[in-house]
Amino acid sequence: MPSPKTFTKIADHFRERILSGELEPGAKLPTNREIAGQWQAAAATVSRALQALQVENFIRTTPRGTYVADDPRWTLSARDRLARVQRVKSFLAEGETSRVTAAELITPPLYVAEIFDLEAGDQVVRREWLAGRGKTRTVFAVTWYPAPFAALVPDLLNTAPGRNHGLTARVLEVTERTITHARDDMHARPADAREASALGLPVGSPILAGVHRWSDAEGIIEYGEWCLPPRFTIGYEYQP
Structure with a gap:
């Protein structure tokens, strides 16, 4: 057997x-x-x-x-998106497209400032984007980067959709940084108004929300916050 x-x-x-x-x-x-x-x-x-x-x-x-499935209800985990960055220099899955709704240099909320170990008044790059496959919305995300990266990679402040998928790979290439530590955290909760609007859901719909932190010895390279529509599947392999 x-x-x-x-x-x-x-x-x-x-x-x-x-x-x-x-x-x-x-x-x-x-x-x-x-x-x-x-x-x-x-x-x-x-x-x-x-x-x-x-x-x-x-x-x-x-x-x-x-x-x-004609309308697959799955998307990539943060781990798998990083694997695609390393393999094909794109964090989108095959067949996924993305639309950038904001790209700005801002003074972040306190919790983000603490993640990046910033002083009061320091800024970070904030990018807000939505990905989908056909008519299906697969993920709504906000990704954050150190402010100095904006001068090195001007496309971080560009909302053109065609530039979005390769930005993580471009950041790593230009900054000559290498992600040596990665962590994902996830929890289920109701969608707030902004998340519900982005995913085309009623406010309060159940979503899977998560964050990823990609870093090296110098600090955070990319911090991301993301959420998935109800009943979407993500997964990844690991060595026990």
Whole structure:
């Protein structure tokens, strides 16, 4: 009997192909029998793997077969966005586009000033943006950077959507900084008015909200705050 690891490997294989864009919305997956043969797995193991992907809204099943969801309700975790920055110099998933709603140099709220270890009156770069896939809004985010970065990377204060996806990679390249520490924190709560408006939801709708901190020995390189619509799935692998 195949170990539970086989079920995990099958699910991970198709999840990664969907996340990478290799399997696009509407693409048909191999039959359960074909997957079982390819992985030398029992039919029950294949069914468990596909059921997990269906629960996560990556796929849909019909009498004609199994397909990638037409309107996938998933987006990338902060960890996976950083991995894409390192791999392809873009923090957007395949098929995602973004719209920048604000890009400014401001005196931040106290909690942000403390995160960046700023003195009173110091400024930071604040960027507010929304990403989506087709008509589906996938994430609403605010990202913050040290003020000196604005002189080195002028596009940090540019709202042109075509410049947004590669900014983290550009910051790392120009500043010659390397992210050596990353942390994500997440919690579920009701959407406030600003978040609800951005995601097209009623105020008070349940959302998953999170923050990421990407830093090196010199301090914070990027601090981000983000939230996802209800029933969206994110995930990432880790070594136990």
